[in-house]
Amino acid sequence: MAARQASPGRRTILFLAVACAVSVANVYFPQAISPLIASGLRVPPDEAALVVTAIQIGYAAGIFLLVPLGDRLPHRPLIVTLLALTGLGLLAASAAPTLPVLVAASAAVGVTTVVPQVIIPMAAGLVPPERRGAVTGTLLSGLIAGILLARTFSGTVGQWLGWRAPYVVAAAVVLALTAVAAVAVPVTTPASRQPYPSLLAASVLLLRTEPALRRSCLYQATIFAGFSAAWTCVALLLTGPRYGLGAQAVGLLALIGAGSVVCAPAAGRRSDRHGPDQVNLWCAVGAVAAAAVLLAGVAGGPAGLVALAAGMLLLDVATQAGQVANQARIFALRPEARSRMNTAYMTCAFLGGSAGSWLGVRAYTVLGWPGVCALVAVLAVTALARHLLHAPSAGRADPAGDRSPGTP
Template sequence: MATSEQESVPTAKVEQDRLSRLLMILLATAVGAAVANRFYIEPLLSLVTHSFKVSPTAAGLLVTSANVGYVLGLILLVPLGDLLERRRLLTGMFLGAGVVALGCAAAPGLPLLALALAGLAMLSVCAQILIPLAATLAAPEERGHVVGFVTSGLLVGTLGARAVSGFAAGVAGFRLIFVVAAVAMVVLALLLHRTLPALPSAQQTSYRALLGSVLTLVAREPELRRRMALAFLQFAGFTVLWAPMAFLLSGSPYHYEPTVIGLFGLFGVAGALAAPWAGKLGDRGRSGLTVTVSLLVMLAAWGLIALGGSSLIALIAGIVLLDAGFQGAHINHQRTVFALQPAARSRVNTAYMFAFFLGGVAGSTLAAIVYNAGGWSGICVLGAALATLALAIWALWRPRRPEGGAESTERA
């Protein structure tokens, strides 16, 4: 009898660990599927132009519409993760995203498609509620690893969406991907509702006060401001690479078709593999070192990317290194800011991701200007300059924080 009881203990522990890993996989999948909704339209603009008989400029406004919707979602919806019961909130947002995705598939014209895309992007910020939720569910000693694993879904979704969308469009036009997205959202809503524990919020405040407290957090937390600045520069550099990539690959010496160009996003997905390892190093007290190495890797990657103007191998190696460095630093930024105010993780993530997203907007704008003036060489100089500036901020800006600050909070 004693032997039987002793054998049941490790069996129960293995099953518990297995379920924990399955939940991590579900959360990462949900994050990737949600964030992908915002990027499906980008490789489909030429098809939309033909289907609705509109100008390329008018079709390009669909990307703007999705971006505006995402910003509104970051500001208005993500803070609700600190106010409402999160399982119910996430279930509702995923179901809503499924309904709106069907609206995208059925849109009879450009104005309704733009409105539906804005709504889909707005609801897709549920990914930014899932990531701080993962940090809450994780034990302190494994928080970096868990956040890294779940956040890897965000990079996979961001880069993989274009390839998946282009493939689906080749099969059945631009509407099919939104039907697939609708099904994915509904299935994930059901799985999350069944799997996530009920997590009632301890916050007792009004919605207006909740939104205002985001600015208060930014004002009170110098380390949050520092990481927001780094997030801005890093995502700007990330976007500087990807925004003009199609122009490089469609021209000399590559002359690739759009379908092949879309597949290059999959090389970037390899960088997502760095996220869990970077998180583990943070858990072991090496977060600062990991950020330093990651920023140096991003800077070095631009040398290879510059050679990628004529060398495919150098280009691919540079893409993998840039994305790995980007992920390594990003995960440790999130790990640190989530520890600043554990009861306000969704609002902290609102501030951090707002700066992150603004960096993407700035990067795409700068890339368009610089590529037109200086070509691929100009893009590489710009990317290296952004990486150098991030390194300088990391080395020189050292906010003072009491001993009970971020790192000690994480260990508590």
């Protein structure tokens, strides 16, 4: 930034965490109601799951196309505009008469609901380095709460009022948040005056020149792909013949997973003290263990439900703690390019997530729940193998890990 902005206080950080939660919830709440969408629009469940894939692809596109503007434009008007467009997109989705229209509206919502990826690098630039991991962890706690409680909200509301109701309620909440954001978001000075095409090219260039960024992208893309596959398919498992439960059961399962919220600040503090590599190792091992626990869910009955709850909680913790560690690493690389760095990272992460959702449904259709668990395990082992192959230079204390030569 051209001039140092005032460090935000606790109330501002809390509001920003809430904004992250509300915004990101729109990407995840369709996971719990895809069986209801299938029933309401009279389409097969695997086709209804395209709504989940579409919004994640839209989110990845929005991250690549819009988040770089966080380095170019003042944050307050950018955030307010994106929130307003998200609210309108949700209203359009709620009125969709057919699945293709709903898929298109979902993709549009995904494009604009990238507010958390604007907020997080903004806040990282407003706090001193010794607070960066803790503040990132706090904001990610809000993000995680939105991810997990979104399914509880949509599963419960959708079960009672139909699949359109969660979209209407979400639109009302987002539009109310828009009004508050117009006065609560910190006033900032743009960090860059580069033309927009240059900002887009910079994200690709950063992927080519920053080994630590590429490594972080691989970690999160693989772990998040497994996370998305599991959450997309657990709705099919719970509402299918083995369990015969409703969408509300998916929401209750997500509520159990909300315990992972407390892990993000702890992961941030651990990254601040010991570097992110140690946290990444634990996360990869935890995701492999989660796949093994989730496999017991194929048994059905109370024992199967316990296994699903425990496995999903472990997978949630691994995914969210890994997110904290990876972002702590990349935000330490180039302070003047945090939004562009986050653009490259989150685009890769959500491309992995959308691929995981699509592959998960294919695995479930062909091999059932064991196929989904095998997919989660393979993806986690890929991240673990890359981590074990990474050999930091002796004596390196830089929390960012492997930097490219000349990086400030």
